[in-house]
Amino acid sequence: MSNTFTKRELRALNFRWMWHSQIGWNYERMQGLGYLTTMLPVMKKLYADKPEAMKHALYSHSQFFNTQPAMGDIIVGMNIAIEEAGGENAIDTATAVKTSLMGPFAGIGDTIFGMIGGTVFGSIAVSTAAEGNFFGIGLWTLWNLFVLFLLRPKMFDLGYSQGIKLVTTMAHQLKALTEAASALGVMVVGGMVATMVNVQFGAAKVAANTFDFQVLADKIMPKLGAAALVGLCYWLLGKKSMNSNKLILVVILIAIVGAYTKFLIFK
């Protein structure tokens, strides 16, 4: 690998991606403008005296791009290495790399950073915040700082040093990692359903007898109401006409009707 870029310049390029990737986000090209802006110093260095290559690069790098920003570190690192090594002939390779990886990388990144990170640390933060305790939010902040200062630079370096090789060597590991993280995420969600969803049934009078639905439910299993509600929501969200915003309204409606009929109570 030729050493056109110093370590410091590479760090600066990584930093550029972190800052520029999404501040110009728009519906047309999404992170495309951020990617182009990040790559400007690379193009200046590689194609300053090659106007045709420059034109080609400007066009290629401003195409549609969208991925999970931290996973984008790997892609940007790879593409700098690819263009540095291959010059103007590698511009199309770089474009192919970013276009083919943005989708799968977004899936992995959203699962690991968004879903798992957000759920695990968010859940701990929520349950400690409810007790007036700052521990959980502190832990979440530490995770954010770890991602920003250690993990993301590491991912960029990995992309840069491995280049195109990474796609083949890492493919399986990333898949295993996503699968492992998914199990963790699902387990935490299972716990959160039991602790954060509070369904409290009311009582009904039939003739002279009072049926306390909560007592009945508890005899079957603890947190039966929470499990049933999430089961219902899961089924509803599988319907084509349903989306998350509608589901919020449905749940509010269940609460209102439940309160009106005294089937659900606030306790």
Added chain:
Amino acid sequence: MELQFWQVLLLTVWSGVAMLDALSFNIGMNGIIQTGIFTGLVVGDVNLGLVVGGTLQSYALGIGTYGGASIPNWTTAAMLVTALAGGMENADTYITLVGVPIAALTIQFDVMARFANTAFQHRADAYALKGDFKKIELMNWLGTIPWSMSRALPVFFALLIGPELVEGLSKAIPAQLVDGFRIAGRILPAVGFTILLRYLPTTRNVQYLLIGFVLAAYLSIPILGISLVGLAAAVMIFKKRTEEVAVVSGGDEYDE
């Protein structure tokens, strides 16, 4: 409570800057709980901020802006509820009652910001044809304006209106519905968990869902403990998966 102008200004600036942090370095300024805490500090009721943030965060678990989707703005809701309901009696009853409508009403500002930036994209395309690097970069920087304003402006005007906003919103909701909303506050986290379960490969991992549920429901193990059990499971799966690959294919085969 009635806010001083410096408080309004500080919260407005924070919400704009926090949005830019969420887009870039993501140290968490735009987090729902963090916003609650900061707002609590500014208005002098940190504990209310923590509780408001924690409650609204519980509705948002699992909900993210994946692929550029716009979602209810719980962050703005956390700030406005903390700032405006602070000092009121039963301030915590306002969390759902006022927080949910605010979060839903402010979605549109996110859409507007993402749309407004297309204008800068077109200008940048023109500068790309001329090879004007400085202007291309400037166009990207200009994107910070719609992004930060999409959060700062609604906060600024809502805070200027003051507590009447919260009172007005809560009065607009008939008294019989208030109990319904309080119950909704307790069961709304179900939505976030459902979205997560739909996104994650739940059918393949249903055993872990059961373990997590049983640990919490029957054994009352706190979430941190369940996370550690989950981490143990994750490590086992990762090891098993990577070993399998090494044996079967030498690790150079694509699938998916």
